[in-house]
Amino acid sequence: MAFEGLASKLQETLKKLKGKGKLSEKDIKEAMREVKLALLEADVNYKIVKDFVKKVSEKCLGNEVLESLTPGQQVIKIVNEELTDLMGKTESEIKYSSSGLTIIMLVGLQGAGKTTMAGKLALQMRKRNKKPLLVACDIYRPAAIKQLQVVGKSIEVPVFTMGDKVSPVDIAKASIEHAKGNGNNVLIVDTAGRLHIDENLMGELSNIKDSINPDEILLVVDSMTGQDAVNVAESFNNQLDISGVILTKLDGDTRGGAALSIKAITGKPIKFVGIGEKMNEIEVFHPDRMASRILGMGDVLSLIEKAQQSIDEKKAQEIGSRMLNNEFNFEDFLEAMSQMKKMGPLAKVLEMIPGFNSSQLKGVDLDQSEKEMAKVEAIINSMTKKERINPNLVISSSSRKKRIAKGSGTDVQQINRLLKQFEASRKMMKQMKGMQKGFKKGLFGK
Ligand code: GDP
Secondary structure (H helix, E strand, O other): OOOHHHHHHHHHHHHHHHOOOOOOHHHHHHHHHHHHHHHHHOOOOHHHHHHHHHHHHHHHOOHHHHOOOOHHHHHHHHHHHHHHHHHOOOOOOOOOOOOOOEEEEEEOOOOOOHHHHHHHHHHHHHHOOOOEEEEEOOOOOOOHHHHHHHHHHHHOOOEEOEOEOOOHHHHHHHHHHHHHHHOOOEEEEEOOOOOOOOHHHHHHHHHHHHHHOOOEEEEEEEHHHOHHHHHHHHHHHHHHOOOEEEEEOHHHOOOOHHHHHHHHHHOOOEEEEEOOOOOOOEEEOOHHHHHHHHOOOOOHHHHHHHHHHHOOHHHHHHHHHHHHOOOOOHHHHHHHHHHHHHOOOHHHHHOOOOOOOHHHHOOOOHHHHHHHHHHHHHHHHOOOHHHHHOOHHHHOOHHHHHHHHHHHOOOHHHHHHHHHHHHHHHHHHHHHHHHHHHHHHHHHOO
């Protein structure tokens, strides 16, 4: 999980304060020392840590906190506000042009995740009924053009290329004409990267910038590189005056130093984060929600948004009413599981629940839970359609159970366990239905 170490340390420190009725200056100073260490260990820039702790301490030592009835809560509120502030206060989305064609230029070092991010952005835009065009301007790295074409194909977004013999500036210019002629309203220009910042690269990027005058220049950086990412952001910003940053690989970044330092160092907001290799693993960066997640206060808004995006509401309602009418069968079970799965890996969903701390998962093998779910799916898939609709057929026949076990690579015991669970949930539904009836009778009856 992103920010794992920082989150658990900050939460531990603040929990100690919450447990105390009154806070003394000494309590706060001690807590601030721990906050400072936690931030430094998370690889946050030293100067930022110093300023942050100074600001938080000043606010916490004010009378409002010391004399409050819930001083611990007040301190948490202040830390939350300052963390949010540090990361940029509010989210900053893409600035679309009023001219009808929005030009977005992606820049960054090789391997940062530019090409992947170009695809993720294009997919998001396509889902919002925009008509993006991906532009292949990396003519140096072998296979870069092909990679963009593969990405484009997988998300059904066209890719503009002129091969690797034409200069990137000419390709970028030609892509504008192509977009206009083909009804595209967003250009996402994937540029070349290098392993390190070099003058040639910056010169080329400047030339592209001057020739196409982009609405956004977004720098893609790998959050796992910590302070290096911050230094890269500073250099690119000095040379190109970027409009925002995209942090990739946040899924693997247990420290979070880049996310916490970039805005303060460059003055440019983080607009999106990449949280996995798949095309839908992108999130708008919300500083306030991120601060809440770090402090274990959850991120209910993102959870709801995720559910809204992934779950087919009509189907969910159908399943719900079938459950209440006791018509719930294995087809519904399968459907409910597939809807759940669309929300993403279990660990990422759990992170958004308030009060949830990743340390609570110690000893719990989430991969195992997901494997169990896959097994259940295999069992249900090995049933005939008739059996899925009428589970009693399976419950009453040992030969059917044997066949299903063989087909799903499991054994009869596992089939029986699933059937038992299924029966138990059906029973529960029946009771709920009974309660619902009784409740209605009590209210409106006689
Ligand atoms: P580019 O050289 O900047 O175009 O980088 P690529 O888009 O080719 O990405 C480099 C590697 O990082 C690839 O293996 C990607 O699958 C991987 N990658 C990109 N974004 C993410 C992310 O958000 N999370 C994870 N875990 N991997 C990512």
